[in-house]
Amino acid sequence: MAVSRPYPEMPRGSGTDLKYLSGFGNEFASEAIPGALPVDQNSPKVCPFGLYAEQLSGTAFTAPRRDNQRSWLYRLRPSVGHDHFEPYATPHDTLNSDFSACISSPNQLRWLPFKSPGDQHDFVDSLFTICGSGSASTKSGFAIHVYALTAGMDDRCLANADGDFLIVPQSGALSIVTEFGHLEVAPGEICVIQRGMRFAVNPVQAEASGYMLEIFSGHFQLPELGPIGANGLAAARHFLSPTAAFEDRVSSYTVIHKFDGRLWGAQQDHSPFDVVAWHGNYAPYKYDLARFCPINAAAFDHPDPSIFTVLTCPSTTPGVAVADFVIFSPRWLVAEHTFRPPYFHRNCMSEFMGLIRGAYDGKRGGFLPGGASLHSCMSPHGVDVATFEAATASSEEPKKIGDEALAFMFETDLVPRVTSHALNAANLDRSYQQCWKGFKAAQIPPAAI
Numbered sequence: 001m002a003v004s005r006p007y008p009e010m011p012r013g014s015g016t017d018l019k020y021l022s023g024f025g026n027e028f029a030s031e032a033i034p035g036a037l038p039v040d041q042n043s044p045k046v047c048p049f050g051l052y053a054e055q056l057s058g059t060a061f062t063a064p065r066r067d068n069q070r071s072w073l074y075r076l077r078p079s080v081g082h083d084h085f086e087p088y089a090t091p092h093d094t095l096n097s098d099f100s101a102c103i104s105s106p107n108q109l110r111w112l113p114f115k116s117p118g119d120q121h122d123f124v125d126s127l128f129t130i131c132g133s134g135s136a137s138t139k140s141g142f143a144i145h146v147y148a149l150t151a152g153m154d155d156r157c158l159a160n161a162d163g164d165f166l167i168v169p170q171s172g173a174l175s176i177v178t179e180f181g182h183l184e185v186a187p188g189e190i191c192v193i194q195r196g197m198r199f200a201v202n203p204v205q206a207e208a209s210g211y212m213l214e215i216f217s218g219h220f221q222l223p224e225l226g227p228i229g230a231n232g233l234a235a236a237r238h239f240l241s242p243t244a245a246f247e248d249r250v251s252s253y254t255v256i257h258k259f260d261g262r263l264w265g266a267q268q269d270h271s272p273f274d275v276v277a278w279h280g281n282y283a284p285y286k287y288d289l290a291r292f293c294p295i296n297a298a299a300f301d302h303p304d305p306s307i308f309t310v311l312t313c314p315s316t317t318p319g320v321a322v323a324d325f326v327i328f329s330p331r332w333l334v335a336e337h338t339f340r341p342p343y344f345h346r347n348c349m350s351e352f353m354g355l356i357r358g359a360y361d362g363k364r365g366g367f368l369p370g371g372a373s374l375h376s377c378m379s380p381h382g383v384d385v386a387t388f389e390a391a392t393a394s395s396e397e398p399k400k401i402g403d404e405a406l407a408f409m410f411e412t413d414l415v416p417r418v419t420s421h422a423l424n425a426a427n428l429d430r431s432y433q434q435c436w437k438g439f440k441a442a443q444i445p446p447a448a449i
């Protein structure tokens with residue numbers, strides 16, 4: 001059994017003793033100081049210790065009860081206590097939320113591992129958008145970014161008014177400070193920081209890099225399980241939200257605010273992480289992908305990858321996602337008389353893939369940890385020649401895709417447009433097509449014609 005850590009989450013070897021609240025979408029309550037949380041009501045005339053009550057709404061006030069998300073934060077000072085927002089420039093200008101001027105390419109695209117830009121930079125300054133669709137201002141669409149940071153955010157934080165971030169670390173653990181408390185997220189884990197929440201990302205070691213999906217509409221939810229039943233895939237209890245933690249620190253602090261695709265910065269004279277207690281169902285969370293319980297074919301044929309969906313952001317069309325987060329994690333392949341790797345196909349959805357570690361069973365070479373591929377709507381793709389030949393000659397024995405392999409896919413119904421800096425990047429694999437050259441044509445015997 002790969003997962004042997006005690007439950008709930010215990011300290012993770014980096015000197016932290018973080019405690020988490022478990023469950024997906026629960027009504028949580030947490031206080032860093034006993035008695036800080038008003039119990040009978042949300043807005044007392046005077047809050048305990050003179051704290052300020054503030055609501056953070058993640059859905060419209062009138063959203064149906066089952067979808068409604070909001071939390072109440074009890075803080076040392078109201079979050080409005082900052083100076084004017086001024087435009088905030090990043091050194092490389094590689095963050096996009098408007099894709100109208102970007103190019104949608106039918107070409108199969110692949111990138112070798114993304115490297116950090118070289119100079120010292122933090123999470124925000126390192127953001128590099130690869131592709132996306134729609135726009136933040138219409139609250140529709142998504143963006144896919146990579147990050148590669150070599151510095152902490154010091155006295156700076158980010159809040160994204162444009163949507164939710166799903167962060168997928170690839171190398172280096174992240175220590176994430178949020179208004180709700182602290183999260184530590186290592187490669188093999190993911191975290192979600194929703195719209196509006198202030199947070200700061202710091203590397204636990206010297207560097208960290210990874211991928212990030214941003215959705216401009218809605219929120220992630222667990223996929224329906226249908227005939228699978230009540231259990232399987234990601235279990236709600238394995239999602240972990242932080243416990244309240246605060247600092248009362250006077251400092252020259254910059255609040256960076258991403259709004260309608262642009263970054264703005266405002267100064268304030270204190271840390272924004274001053275929430276002493278909170279309650280509600282709108283809170284960041286993390287999830288250890290090792291806890292995912294995959295379902296797979298037990299007799300024959302290759303199922304569609306939707307069986308590996310961890311989280312989905314639904315569109316308004318039933319069964320169709322703005323974006324799904326899907327993983328290809330350790331599991332047994334046992335299907336008989338079956339081509340076991342991913343089949344050749346053309347998909348009405350678009351597929352962005354990344355590799356956290358190891359090798360992906362659909363590609364023998366070229367798809368590397370920290371790299372990425374994009375197969376857009378109806379662009380044909382599938383295994384390379386070497387993988388095809390090995391799979392058609394392989395034995396019928398059960399085969400384990402072991403702990404060393406972990407790939408993921410962001411699958412979207414929208415058409416991704418690729419930024420010019422991603423299309424012109426030095427690490428774009430300009431010979432990707434070559435991996436599909438050399439398939440021998442099937443031969444129909446003349447007698448069969």
Ligand SMILES: O=C(O)Cc1cc(O)ccc1O
Nearest residue numbers: 303304305341342343351362
């Ligand atoms: O293209 C890919 O590698 C992703 C994928 C995996 C799979 O098992 C079936 C279909 C599919 O698109």
Ligand SMILES: [Fe+2]
Nearest residue numbers: 347351375381
């Ligand atoms: Fe695919």
